[in-house]
Amino acid sequence: MLLLAGTSSTSQLCPPPGVSEGRCIELKADGTNEVSEVQLSPGQPTTFSFDSDVREDGLTLENREHFKVAPGKRLITLVPSESVRGEKPSILMVCFADGAAPACATFRLIVHPAIGERQVEIFRHQRSVDSVQTELKTTREEIARLREEIARLRAERDRPDGLTGLFVSGMVGKAGIPSQEITDLVTMRKSNTLGLVGVTTLRAPGRAAIGLDLQNPEGAKPWTPQGAVLVGPKGEVLEATFWPAEPIPSGEQRRIWIEVMAPDSQTEGPFILKLWEADGQRTFVIGNVIFPALTVEPGL
Known part of the structure; x- marks a missing residue:
């Protein structure tokens, strides 16, 4: 890096005009x-x-x-x-x-x-040629990841919406989507810049989600999420998406949903959740995040 x-190709080598x-x-x-x-x-x-x-x-x-x-x-x-x-x-x-x-x-x-x-x-x-080759390798990996994401989105687009779509996708079985309230189980970092009101975890085949109710303290700057990851017990990192990407105003409470896509064996936990804001200065970290077990065969 x-x-x-x-x-960087943004640095200028030519002198200013007229010089x-x-x-x-x-x-x-x-x-x-x-x-x-x-x-x-x-x-x-x-x-x-x-x-x-x-x-x-x-x-x-x-x-x-x-x-x-x-x-x-x-x-x-x-x-x-x-x-x-x-x-x-x-x-x-x-x-x-x-x-x-x-x-x-x-x-x-x-x-x-x-x-x-x-x-x-x-x-x-x-x-150097090595530098160019390294960047090309990274670009190819990113293109492969995006192609997989496009394929997934296309597959989801071909399914029906609503409850029917959830059953057809295999995310919902006869027992529904198991959820668990874990607010009293998680650990908080003293450096957290947001207050935690509640935490709910959900699990479906190949997916896991976290619902966070967060409070931005009175007088603090608006807090806008930019990225999130889950870190597993062996140090494995699961990239996460989040919604919505809207700022939490000073003194207000918001719910943020965080979701990861991974094989069921990779969502056993416990996990550390790391969430950071747009300018990267303020973070929110909680530990001992666990997901409910999948006990019933998914789908119909």
Whole structure:
């Protein structure tokens, strides 16, 4: 995380407009760079200045016969010949020697009969290949998780609503959904910034839910939930959703529902519930959260 933060593509490398002469182009580390257009003119040199060494074999230029080329490690100068007039734009690709991302840069060379850019500076938001691969792995995992969530939502959409839908989904058996009042059983942290009025837990096959009645003290700032997790007896963490995501005003009481989706064996507990607010400064933590047992075969 620190590595990714330290190479953020939001930091600016080009100087402010008017500070330096010529054109400045920044290359993003995420590989989403567009092909930059650079305007050249016959007989006039245009110099590309890079902040990283270019590979000796890393220069590719379309229609090279129409250009004088002076290659270097960090400076590449192009002079279009008169024969380039009327030709289609040429593509210049430059690849870097350090193996970091972005590995290459691509430019579309536009020829103007009279006006050309004399100097173009190129700066890279440089990242290591390992850093890029780590981010790609994380992104793929997140995409897989979202696909599973979409599949679940589609499956639920295909079921009927209301009580019928609960039975068809298998969440309700003949004994209904077992619930348990555990207000007197849970433990509270002294650092909690909310008062606890009541706790109810519910359980269904593959799901567990907690109903929290919370009190925001008089004079306190509004408390807006942002995230919640359940931590199991072996340190396992179950990601939780919550509803509603509305602030609890000062001096008022609200009920917040927290739900997890997990195999029945993972909801045995006891758990520690951690709930935090939007700015991350204030938390609410209770321990010894248990769910009622599933004693009857679900469904019909």
